[in-house]
Amino acid sequence: xxxxxxxxxxxxxxxxxxxxxxxxxxxxxxxxxxxxxxxxxxxxxxxxxxxxxxxxxxxxxxxxxxxxxxxxxxxxxxxxxxxxxxxxxxxxxxxxxxxxxxxxxxxxxxxxxxxxxxxxxxxxxxxxxxxxxxxxxxxxxxxxxxxxxxxxxxxxxxxxxxxxxxxxxxxxxxxxxxxxxxxxxxxxxxxxxxxxxxxxxxxxxxxxxxxxxxxxxxxxxxxxxxxxxxxxxxx
Numbered sequence: 476x477x478x479x480x481x482x483x484x485x486x487x488x489x490x491x492x493x494x495x496x497x498x499x500x501x502x503x504x505x506x507x508x509x510x511x512x513x514x515x516x517x518x519x520x521x522x523x524x525x526x527x528x529x530x531x532x533x534x535x536x537x538x539x540x541x542x543x544x545x546x547x548x549x550x551x552x553x554x555x556x557x558x559x560x561x562x563x564x565x566x567x568x569x570x571x572x573x574x575x576x577x578x579x580x581x582x583x584x585x586x587x588x589x590x591x592x593x594x595x596x597x598x599x600x601x602x603x604x605x606x607x608x609x610x611x612x613x614x615x616x617x618x619x620x621x622x623x624x625x626x627x628x629x630x631x632x633x634x635x636x637x638x639x640x641x642x643x644x645x646x647x648x649x650x651x652x653x654x655x656x657x658x659x660x661x662x663x664x665x666x667x668x669x670x671x672x673x674x675x676x677x678x679x680x681x682x683x684x685x686x687x688x689x690x691x692x693x694x695x696x697x698x699x700x701x702x703x704x705x706x707x708x709x710x
Contacts, residue, residue, distance in 0.1 A: 490692045537616075546582060556571045570587060570668040584610055
């Protein structure tokens with residue numbers, strides 16, 4: 476009898492836990508939908524200047540990512556970094572180049588993608604734009620350390636993520652902004668690098684998880700209710 480009551484109590488406890496987990500996933504679902512809506516609004520909003528250092532200190536980084544920004548300055552192509560990338564165009568590299576802005580700051584700009592046969596800057600000299608330029612794109616947060624199972628190796632020039640601080644330190648860049656900019660699809664002379672390849676995708680499986688937890692809760696409640704009926708049949 477005690478074991479019977481204990482098992483029913485366990486099922487009730489499990490059902491309550493499953494219900495709580497399902498409710499939490501519903502909350503996460505609405506949070507994710509709100510995040511997607513806010514990011515979509517930033518991406519399609521009118522381009523504005525990126526935040527100054529003072530503004531950045533008052534900004535929550537997650538609230539600034541994917542902001543549509545525009546910035547004027549001059550590229551320092553001698554200090555570009557090539558970051559391994561896999562895109563809709565296949566494997567290759569992101570060309571990350573320092574932009575010296577008029578206010579004295581340096582901002583890393585991911586100018587876009589180049590295939591392996593365009594890795595050497597000499598193979599895309601037309602794209603090494605000189606003089607003042609204006610860049611429009613999306614503000615992105617730094618990607619420290621490297622990629623999955625691949626650590627950045629600054630000494631060897633092997634980059635697997637766009638780690639702003641590490642790229643800046645390796646290139647000896649001063650007054651570096653803590654973020655980088657993904658350039659838009661505005662064509663570069665000669666066709667390379669190819670910008671506008673930013674992938675904005677948020678994994679959203681919260682509804683599936685919520686339904687799973689609620690189904691388990693219902694099954695636990697049902698089992699708790701049905702146990703006495705089975706026991707009466709056995710008597």
